[in-house]
Amino acid sequence: MCGIVGLFLKDPKLEPELGAMLSDMLDIMCDRGPDSAGFAVYGAGTPGFVKLTLRGPAGTDFAALGAQIGHIIVPRDTHAVLSVPAVEEMAVRAALARLAPELRVVGAGSRMELYKEVGLPLDVARRFKLETMAGTHAIGHTRMATESAVTTDGAHPFSTGPDQCLVHNGSLSNHAGVRRRLAREGVKVDTENDSEVAAAYLTYRMRGGDSLGEALEHSLGDLDGFYTFVVGTESGFGVLRDPIACKPAVMAETDSYVAFGSEYRALANLPGIGTARLFEPEPAKVYFWDRAA
Structure with missing residues (x-):
C-alpha cells in the first residue's frame, strides 16, 4: 500500500524548489503510508x-x-x-x-542526504525542513508496514552504497533466500525489511561492474514478487516495475522535469502538469534519467 514519489529536474531554475515540490508530493501520499516516511535529496x-x-x-x-x-x-x-x-x-x-x-x-x-522517521509523512517532512532543501533530484516514501515493525530502521529509503538509495512499494517473496546469498558474498543487511535486501542486491551487482540499468535488469530474474522500485544515484534516478506490475504507478515528463508517483494526484500540483506527457511505466522495463546524459 505504500506511496512512492520521485522528482528529477531538467531545468536548473527549479532546483531551489525541489524540496518544496517533493514535500507536497509526500503529503498527498500520506494516506497510502501513514506510519513513517523518508526521503533522499541530491543537493550540492x-x-x-x-x-x-x-x-x-x-x-x-x-x-x-x-x-x-x-x-x-x-x-x-x-x-x-x-x-x-x-x-x-x-x-x-x-x-x-x-x-x-x-x-x-x-x-x-x-551529494546525497537521507532522512527518515516514524510519523505522518507531512510531520516528518516538516521536522527535517524538507521544503527548504534544494537539489537536482530526490525520491521519497510513505510507509504502511506489512513486512516488518513500524520503526525508523524499517522506514525507507534504504541506502547500501555511495549516493545510492531505494524506495519500494510491494513485497518480495524470495527476500530471505537473496539475503542468505548476499551474506555468503559478505554483504550485510541490517534490518528485517525486504526493501533493504533489494537495495543491497543492486549495490552488490553494481560493485561487480553492472551499471544501475544492468543491475535492475538482473533483478528481474533474481528478485521475485510484486514491486515497484524507484532508485536514486548521484546523477539520476531509475524506475522498475515487476513483470506483472500490479502496484499502481504513474509518471509525468516535461521539458523541465520527470516525476513519479504511486498515484496521479501526487503529481497534480507540479508546474506545467497540464501539458506533461503522462504515462504508466511498462512492466519489466527499466527507466533511467541521468544528469550526465
Whole structure:
C-alpha cells in the first residue's frame, strides 16, 4: 500500500524548489503510508568530500560530538550531516563508532542526504525542513508496514552504497533466500525489511561492474514478487516495475522535469502538469534519467 514519489529536474531554475515540490508530493501520499516516511535529496557537493547522514536518539548533542572529532556536524532534528574529506571517511566512521555507538550512518555520498522517521509523512517532512532543501533530484516514501515493525530502521529509503538509495512499494517473496546469498558474498543487511535486501542486491551487482540499468535488469530474474522500485544515484534516478506490475504507478515528463508517483494526484500540483506527457511505466522495463546524459 505504500506511496512512492520521485522528482528529477531538467531545468536548473527549479532546483531551489525541489524540496518544496517533493514535500507536497509526500503529503498527498500520506494516506497510502501513514506510519513513517523518508526521503533522499541530491543537493550540492564538494569535490573530494563525502557527506555522512547520521541518525541519533532525540537530544543527541551533535555540536559536542563534532568538536570531539574535529568536524562541524549540521543537525536536522534527529539526523545530522557531516561532510569530511573522502580520504578521512573511514577514520571518521571509526571515531563515531567509538565515541557515539548509538549513532547510525544512514547514508553516504558526495551529494546525497537521507532522512527518515516514524510519523505522518507531512510531520516528518516538516521536522527535517524538507521544503527548504534544494537539489537536482530526490525520491521519497510513505510507509504502511506489512513486512516488518513500524520503526525508523524499517522506514525507507534504504541506502547500501555511495549516493545510492531505494524506495519500494510491494513485497518480495524470495527476500530471505537473496539475503542468505548476499551474506555468503559478505554483504550485510541490517534490518528485517525486504526493501533493504533489494537495495543491497543492486549495490552488490553494481560493485561487480553492472551499471544501475544492468543491475535492475538482473533483478528481474533474481528478485521475485510484486514491486515497484524507484532508485536514486548521484546523477539520476531509475524506475522498475515487476513483470506483472500490479502496484499502481504513474509518471509525468516535461521539458523541465520527470516525476513519479504511486498515484496521479501526487503529481497534480507540479508546474506545467497540464501539458506533461503522462504515462504508466511498462512492466519489466527499466527507466533511467541521468544528469550526465
